Amino acid sequence: MRTIVISGASRGIGQATAERFRRAGDHVYNLDVRPPEGRAEGIMWLEADVADWTAVEAAFAIVHRERERIDVAIANAGISVPHGVLELTETDARRVIDVNLLGVLGMWRCAARSMMSASGGVLLATGSINGHRGFPYYADYNAAKAGIAALCRTFALELSPTVRAACVTPGAVLTPMQLAEYTPEMLADIDARIPSRRHAAPEEIADAFFYLASPEARYMTGQELVLDGGEIAGGTTSDHGTGGTGRAESPPAGTARRDPRGRLDPSLR
Ligand SMILES: NC(=O)c1ccc[n+]([C@@H]2O[C@H](COP(=O)([O-])OP(=O)(O)OC[C@H]3O[C@@H](n4cnc5c(N)ncnc54)[C@H](O)[C@@H]3O)[C@@H](O)[C@H]2O)c1
Numbered sequence: 555m556r557t558i559v560i561s562g563a564s565r566g567i568g569q570a571t572a573e574r575f576r577r578a579g580d581h582v583y584n585l586d587v588r589p590p591e592g593r594a595e596g597i598m599w600l601e602a603d604v605a606d607w608t609a610v611e612a613a614f615a616i617v618h619r620e621r622e623r624i625d626v627a628i629a630n631a632g633i634s635v636p637h638g639v640l641e642l643t644e645t646d647a648r649r650v651i652d653v654n655l656l657g658v659l660g661m662w663r664c665a666a667r668s669m670m671s672a673s674g675g676v677l678l679a680t681g682s683i684n685g686h687r688g689f690p691y692y693a694d695y696n697a698a699k700a701g702i703a704a705l706c707r708t709f710a711l712e713l714s715p716t717v718r719a720a721c722v723t724p725g726a727v728l729t730p731m732q733l734a735e736y737t738p739e740m741l742a743d744i745d746a747r748i749p750s751r752r753h754a755a756p757e758e759i760a761d762a763f764f765y766l767a768s769p770e771a772r773y774m775t776g777q778e779l780v781l782d783g784g785e786i787a788g789g790t791t792s793d794h795g796t797g798g799t800g801r802a803e804s805p806p807a808g809t810a811r812r813d814p815r816g817r818l819d820p821s822l823r
Pocket residue numbers: 561562563564565566567568585586587588602603604605630631632633653680681682683723724725726727728729730731732
């Protein structure tokens with residue numbers, strides 16, 4: 555029975571992931587700024603803002619007191635504030651970097667200290683294909699997600715072979731974050747241009763985390779596991795589609811990506 559600490563597990567990908575580990579009999583702690591939505595029996599919520607390293611350390615100290623060791627830490631909490639580069643504010647940009655990038659660094663640093671003294675553990679995080687490709691209106695978010703891949707490589711080099719570090723890099727996942735930013739019409743447009751023709755379910759991302767934490771993934775470190783339904787293989791939501799026939803062709807009419815306000819963005823065609 556392992557001890558798992560995951561951030562941002564009060565809903566969405568984090569909640570599905572916490573539940574995946576709980577079902578396997580693991581002890582799961584959820585570090586989140588908000589209480590869990592819906593049922594979360596057997597998962598301990600510790601209120602913490604991942605941008606606040608002191609609060610994260612205090613939460614880890616509680617876990618340590620109760621469980622004595624931390625086997626897996628999953629830095630999943632994330633936010634996005636869509637805005638063009640001309641409009642973004644310093645406050646928003648700093649917050650996005652603080653939560654999405656420094657939040658991972660702070661949590662991993664804390665977990666790594668405990669894992670190195672216990673001679674083992676796995677550090678995981680939620681990246682994004684936004685870290686691989688240019689996605690308009692998400693400059694700070696994209697940079698933070700690219701930074702997570704860099705953290706994976708660095709932690710792996712410094713901590714191998716005792717501790718592994720890896721991340722799951724999703725494409726579009728149907729969660730409250732996604733539902734808050736896109737209209738149903740925009741979600742359908744995105745689905746039409748993903749080679750797998752749909753968003754991932756949070757449970758599919760949870761399965762990837764479960765694998766990465768397992769002994770089956772013992773040779774996996776310093777790398778990303780990309781689950782994107784084929785998006786960055788070429789048929790992306792941001793520049794061209796694969797039509798519906800499975801082969802590259804002109805994008806279907808009406809499937810142009812729109813900006814966060816729903817306006818068609820002609821520069822993406
Ligand atoms: N949904 C997608 O399409 C998608 C795609 C790629 C990557 N991701 C990434 O997956 C992760 C989870 O996203 P989601 O879609 O489940 O989002 P979500 O908004 O549904 O859930 C995010 C959770 O993180 C918590 N959180 C936010 N800020 C926090 C903070 N400062 N400290 C602690 N907890 C905080 C929220 O309260 C919430 O419970 C994020 O890192 C996101 O960037 C999502």
